Amino acid sequence: MEEYMNTKGRIFDIQRYSIHDGDGIRTIVFLKGCVLRCRWCCNPESQEYAIQTMMVQGEPKIIGRDVTVAEVMETVEKDRNYYRRTEGGLTLSGGESLCQPQFATALLRAAKEHGITTAMESMGCAKWEVIEGLLPYLDQYLLDIKHMNPDKHKEFTGKSNELMLENAKKIAQSHMTELSIRIPVIPGFNDTPEEIRAIADYTKELANVKRLHLLPYHRLGQDKYTGLGREYLMGNVEPPTNEKMQELLGVALTASGVDCQIGG
């Protein structure tokens, strides 16, 4: 076995039969640790790199474990038949996978070298060298753009957006991967037509974008905050209505000029 297969990293879940993130039937590996602290985050247990204890249905559950690439691939391999029939494969998610650059790169490389297609959900929040290093092994980049205004971005996620927007441009220009833009539609943050249009305009400017996804805010992470002893900062914010999503979809479609859809 080649050395890179022994690269270690920290994950908090592996989810098989995922059909809404990337093409076909996929296995998602969730890497632990994130650079942002988005208020609406539905995976709050992903944010800390440290191993944590979360209460799940009244029982304490250890979140996070250290594994090698080879160990992860053992699980990923199990659904090879399904990938072959549906053009599915491995998806990295998080957290922000780029926080564990060597591990993420080695995982993607392992999949590609074993004939399995790859995708990654990411904000692109890392040094360009890190992203550049894994692009040769990445078939689909599902890149989050949350807001075009740096101040608002910082207010709601803890970080400004310049680096991510710049990386988006470089990824698009690299021609090394199929790029999709994903916008989490968060009421009170970015759910006005103007804000969505701004991201869609940028998508157009990027060129080489395959698709734009509008992911409506949901409250599925709420219980996890309680389980971690944290406050859910979204209060009683309701998910956007269907009508609202349709309106924003129209805006995105007109401005971006690429395929747009609601959901993953």
Added chain:
Amino acid sequence: MGLYTYDSTDIPRTERIPKLVAHLFEKTPEVESARAVLITESYKQTENEPMVIRRAKAFAHILENIPIVIRPLELIVGSTTIAPHSCQTYPEFSYEWLESEFDTLETRSADPFHISEQAKKDLLEADKYWKGKTSSELATAYMEPETLLAMEHNMFTPGNYFYNGVGHVTVKYWEVLEIGFGGIRAKAEEELAKCSITDANYQKKSRLLQAMMISCDAAVTYAKRYAALALEEAEKCTDPTRKMELLQIAQNCANVPEKGATGFYEACQAFWFVQQLLQIESSGHSISPGRFDQYMYPYYKKDIDSGRITREFAQELMDCIWVKMNDISKCRDAASAEGFAGYGLFQNLIAGGQNAEGIDVTNDLSFMCIQACHHVFLPQPSFSVRVWNGSPHEFLIKAAELTRTGIGLPAYYNDEVIIPALMSRGLTLQDAREYNIIGCVEPQKAGKTNGWHDAAFFNMCRPLELVFTNGMDKGAQVGPQTGDVEKMATFEEFYRAYKIQMEYAVKLMVNADNAIDMAHAERCPLPFLASMVDDCMKSGKTMEEGGAIYNFSGPQGFGIANVADSLYVVKKLVYEEKKLTMKELKTALLTNYGKGLAAEDVTFMVSEVVRTMKEAGQNVGAAEIETITKTVVAASESPQVKADGERILKLIEEVPKFGNDIPEVDAFAREAAYTYTKPVERYFNPRGGRFQAGLYPVSANVPLGAQTGATPDGRLAHTPVADGVSPTSGKDVNGPTAAANSVARLDHYIASNGTLFNQKFHPSALSGRKGLENFVGLIRSYFDQKGAHVQFNVVDRQTLLDAQAHPEKYKHLVVRVAGYSALFTTLSKSLQDDIIRRTEQGI
């Protein structure tokens, strides 16, 4: 042969169809008495004649006199009962159960029926004749005492054929379409002419051929009664459109099924008469139309090419047939009704697949069959599709669209497993390629097979219980004495004891089946059926005597997941890790893990104590019995018992289970399945055919689970056992691909009477074209790994409500809400409510 094209465009439903459906379900189904009265009249007049002649004459007498009706707006006619969606009775197979259930039929939970006072009176009168003359009574006489004992103790149940006709067959529909019953009669006549009265088998063969001729004539007479009725109604009809329709019906019924069909409409009518009349001759269910899209196609093609009919009209005719398949019903005894819940007659109709030469023959009609299911949206026919590497992708996408509606249809079958499996049972390659499905999941070659596909339900958990009791059950020695379970030193010893219990119970089941088989041959031969199955005519033997080319008996084992998990728990916890002693496990099973005993268990335990006391010479009165009962209940609910139960259940919970894609556990399940499938295939039936196992339960896993005590996999007493080859409900926690990988690791070839794999999905998993593509990919991947069958339960609101109430059963249920998937049971109540609301709205 060669290239062909098909048309997959959707055709709208006509207004007629919902009206036909509504009419069927206006009232509670009824039990009618006409058939029972007529067959009794006929039998009384034919004493002393050969049985096969008596059967044919009775069939003719019924068809000449049974009341007939054309329902409003019907285009395809032929109704077995005057009340829609109702049933006749079949006293020649059994009748006592019906009499004893007269007063509870209308109020029972599974499949209630109304029965009029007049019908009760008629049936009671007719039944007087049948005492000592039924097939079930003769079957009992053929069984050994130990067999009867094992049945009494619910080791297995051959109830289906014990009390009913066999059914489970697909006839040569195509021959009736081609040459009519006139032509079939002529073949019988010709065959008879070739016989010499000195032939050794002359008596048998000549009477069978005569019986076939009587039966063919009877079918023609019946159709002509419909022709006359249609004409009569047409004359009275004031609506000009309906008048024309009735005149057309009259013309159809005058031509078919006597002569060959000249077009698609006649072919449809002829098909229906065959389908209906087979179910008047015998009460057997699962009379399966089989490859309807194949034998109907030439008539469809000819009429479409010549412009005689439109595609829309052809679809409407098919829709009418689909409705008619729900017009026939069957009243089963209360226990069987639970095992076959839903009134269904399991008329399995299959589309797609290969022809004898191995070329894919999916055609327009294959697509229109799917469309008919959408239009009619009723449980019958049991619709199936054949899948192989050469199946048109678009056909599977259309099938997946039907699955998405939540109707539970179609079932998907894998040619790549079933064809070699059938060949391993002696079918030719050509015959195997033309297979269709009978009833639930049982493959066979149409027009050549008497498969006895539903020979028994065998509960694989029961022999396991006997290992813990040294073969004793409720005070009787039901199984062999395999020794004191606490003294078994190794797992191999334990496993060997299980195999001995299994082999013994399988033997008794074979004894029961063959007894019933003999009884059918002697008392209930079916000459009408025999006229449409090769090679009864030439061999001069009825189906029941082995006249078909291929003969099988297929009893089903179920509870495989429970047995595999149980054996694995014993191996791991008791023998390898030694976390549990056999004594502790035995006590836990006896006390139902401290979760409370059912009344019947308490009664039994009390009776045991009383018996011991009496044997010891003690006096036991009402007061003592009350004290003993209190003691037994208190002991089974003591804090110690409860605490032990909890502790042991927790240990069991941590042992890996079948269905999670763990090769070691799955290999164990494969091996455990062999403890049933291998003994079964050693035996032969009186028709000269082999036994072959199936692994599927219909819905019997629920009622028969109720007769099963707690099992070492942590399953509580009297709860359902696992269905088919599926993992135990709620134990597969790694999602659908993991479960499918596990199930595919079983040997689906040796279970050549069929395996059944159920998966549950939320409709969102199939949303959009991408959802359908992924879904088809999932099926294909399971089939790549040599699974034989899969069907899908797309969950609806009701299921989600149940999941909310019983989260332990739905650990694997994935739901999707607006771009995010989650395990339903891990969500908070309010979110679950939200998702339920969304599901209701179809968002």
